[in-house]
Amino acid sequence: MTARHAAPRTPPTPRAHWVLLLLGMVLLLALLTLDGYAHHAIGTGTAARGAAGGGAPEQVTGGGPVIRTDGGATRSRRMPARTVALTFDDGPDPVWTPLILDALRRNGAHATFFVVGARVNEHPELVRRILAEGHELGVHTYTHVDLATVPAAQADLELSLTQSAIAGATGTRTALFRPPYSSQPDALDAAGWRVVRGAGADGYLTVLADQDTRDWSRPGVDAIVTAATPRSPGAGAVVLLHDAGGDRSQTVAALGRLLPALTGQGYRFITVSAGLGDPATPAQPAPEAAQVSGGALRVAQTIAGVLAGALSVFLTVAMVLSVLRLLVQVWCTRVHRRRISRAGREGSREPVWTPVSVIVPAYNESANIAATVRSLLDTTHPALEVVVVDDGSSDGTADIVEALNLPGVIVVRQNNAGKPAALNTGLRHARHDILVMVDGDTVFESSTITRLIQPFADPGVGAISGNTKVGNRRGILGRWQHLEYVIGFNLDRRMFDVAECMPTVPGAIGAFRREVLTDVGGVSDATLAEDTDLTMAVCRAGWRVVYVEDARAWTEAPATLGQLWRQRHRWCYGTLQAMWKHRRALVERGQAGKLGRRGIGYLVLFQLVLPLLAPAVDVYGLYGLVFGDPVQTGLVLGGLVALQLGTAAYALRLDRESFGPLWALPLQQVVYRQLMYLVVVQSVVTAVLGARLRWHRMHRTGEAGAALTARRP
Incomplete structure (x- = not known):
């Protein structure tokens, strides 16, 4: 989900809720402290008896x-x-x-x-x-x-x-x-x-x-x-x-x-x-004042006890769910790899060499567009055209592509209308029946397109997700995003593939049949997560969506916390919109039902409910470290980090990546994880208040293309 095109300005999202959230966290910590004090968990004192002074007369x-x-x-x-x-x-x-x-x-x-x-x-x-x-x-x-x-x-x-x-x-x-x-x-x-x-x-x-x-x-x-x-x-x-x-x-x-x-x-x-x-x-x-304050104390202690008990239960449930999630991911990954291995040994299907049209929507992508187009043409696939749709860029993006003067590349200019409109424009100009959609900041390996489209040998497959890799991973923020892509996105996509409930084909690398896009009415602009919206529509239309792990695309991730915040806020808000738009999938049958009850259900649990409650759990963990049993709390938190390290190592091994970035994972819990949770809180508040977001453009440096060039022999 990487759409960053401009759109008309809309009223800014109200910010007062951050003050309320902070006050709520402080109040929660105060209530937990009261509960700990009331149950003798804190404040027991350390002074010895028999202190200096005269004894009793x-x-x-x-x-x-x-x-x-x-x-x-x-x-x-x-x-x-x-x-x-x-x-x-x-x-x-x-x-x-x-x-x-x-x-x-x-x-x-x-x-x-x-x-x-x-x-x-x-x-x-x-x-x-x-x-x-x-x-x-x-x-x-x-x-x-x-x-x-x-x-x-x-x-x-x-x-x-x-x-x-x-x-x-x-x-x-x-x-x-x-x-x-x-x-x-x-x-x-x-x-x-x-x-x-x-x-x-x-x-x-x-x-x-x-x-x-x-x-x-x-x-x-x-x-x-x-x-x-x-x-x-x-x-x-x-x-x-x-x-x-x-x-x-x-x-x-x-x-x-x-x-x-x-x-x-x-x-x-x-x-x-x-x-x-x-x-x-x-x-x-x-006195009446004492009675009132006493009643308030009783209410506060009661609420504190309920909250402490609820958070303790939730923390246990969250840990159990996290372990179960990991076990399911590992099992599904093994199943996914066995399928790929079996298909490779049997060679039951003819290779897919069907001509491909690659659609590249671009808005102010001058830093990356040349590398993107060159990487697409440097392909092992024999029949390819590239359609670059310049969506009203002001930095000469279209001029750069035209100056390349490369065969098989079409440049289409349009007034700024947003990424969905640019994709639909590209769809109208594309000549072939297999369509690959690529973001303007993304570069492909030479074998990516060939590997990506092979599942189309199965007539039931309507869309395919590739493997998105972070190109600019030199800094700490880049390493965190690299780990997130490898652990979260790609492990999840292997699981979604096996469960036949893929909710998102990323905008950075995805392939579609033309008849599928025609069937669902093209790319909708009803949500800010057009890729998730489109993928869910494809599933609901009865098509399978699969994942190809060795079809790699290198993208440029946000380089600052501000850019990351804006990108993930839009992603999360758009995903909420898409889930709400396709909520009827929860009660539908067939492929749509799998999407609803498995895919959307998973997103609601692990990307909405648990993150919304996570800040309270963090406060509970802080309370446990400071006021409770620090050894027990430390063991629990250490166990969670160890679990994440094991998951990360497994995911890196699957993607044939170096284990070097693992050192950054524990630090990820200090800043990055909280930022992602706050993104969910902000998105839900935005949705509840009925506010709308606008597209945000991310500053480009061209590091994705440089990263791929450096990795080539």
Whole structure:
């Protein structure tokens, strides 16, 4: 697809969507970061416990489990006699929290639940049930991080986010706080005491425990009951249990024995606040702003979780599809080569020596046109004419051809009307029934035309694609395009040949029967990808389209990123137009159905859907490298690059090309791949907005002809 002729100017495509795309990518990264933070994938901290500073005072380590440090004074309190404050950490959990609530309700008991903010956002209905049944809430951080190992700013954020989550779910706030990984007051070290004092400065009442059941280790029901029972008869206690973080079946079973046993001994089970009798301690209504921000946090975390899960699934699916695509390409390539080898050995058909007309549409191709025409005449085919259609060039293209004064060359001049019109003009002036279409920047090897037309020995073949090679491949951009042509275009064409669903015969090198072009009404100007449009029309008319790998044409690829962008944008947009124009092929039968369900289906999946989602996957990969497991992410990305290297090496071997450019392939992932994805995004936006593109002319240097000359012995 190399049409570059001029056409009337049209309104420029709106550019504001690039700002929206960038903002969307930033927002996606922010949401992924939130999801990673909420699920403890990032922000765990590295500081060691026991940092410098004084330890907890003796009045704390030897005092009660409820500690207040605000107002410059330190005070600790215990539960009253025969009063047990059951406390549950790490929830809410969708399995175990309801079972524990049921056990408490059956025994008329109340408890205090120290909740993790991220889990509050995941299960707000459970938090509301906790309050509705007379229990109370405490802050247990947002991600269950050890606050003694993180910076003070992150510690404050953990408490603030948890309060927001509680406010968003229940409309209340709490003054109770318990640090994760805490136990009894006598276990407080210097780092733990710093956390308690920091929370106290923010107005929190820290609740540790008199008795730690260690139920998280699942020591057995008997051991949990024993550990939860007050050590002194009639004494009060704050008991540490868990309603999340693993299998809590032993905890539930222990409550079934502990509650009725102690109730029978005259114990009451109440909340920490009720036991203290402090009117400032119970939950208070949260400000409306806090409730709104809490609700927004919950929505953001939910969306982030869905996106992270979806991207993880998509990345897996994309990898599987990429591997399957490679396996299918390799299998089809082997089948294609066996067919060619078998046909060569059997020699079942007579060689095709039918006269050929070569049509060369040209618009301002002065740099290449002489080399193009000379290469066409330097052919092993015995009967050939060349029709050069100058489509209103302003650089003397037609004059250059006429000055060559070569036999068998016809020059036709017309006002600028676009490449499809130039091809149709050439079709009217051509004398022969086999037509080869060549771009004005392309040069042929001497055997190309002869090899290209041989499949016409099969009367069912209506069109033939040759093998397009990049001539100007010296720079990094040229190497990237060379690899793209060899890997993507030509491996795909071998696959399309075997599957009988070729969607594109490239404008640089393609052969057609005249009756086929007459059958489809010539070359249409309804799309910007006239070669794809024409090929799809040929398939839908019931003709086979095949690929000849050793019919090589050397073309000049864009030399700058700007030229590449304009060319690929037009290609992609034109392909979208062609797919939409021929969408009925999806439900048609025969050759048209093969094109629709195989060819167009393949294009939709691998050239539209996956590239559209690829930027999000790149953000997900960046997130994984920075915030996730860099080793795992690096192995996945490295595996993809290794897969691409293997594919590239195989494709280069098939085309008898040097492996030298392979070093540029990993670098291709940094710039080139993203550019191609953005081309798809831009094309889809252009199509949705209803904007139209104009033809773009590419600056020529004549390197394609020079490259072929240098390769000849």
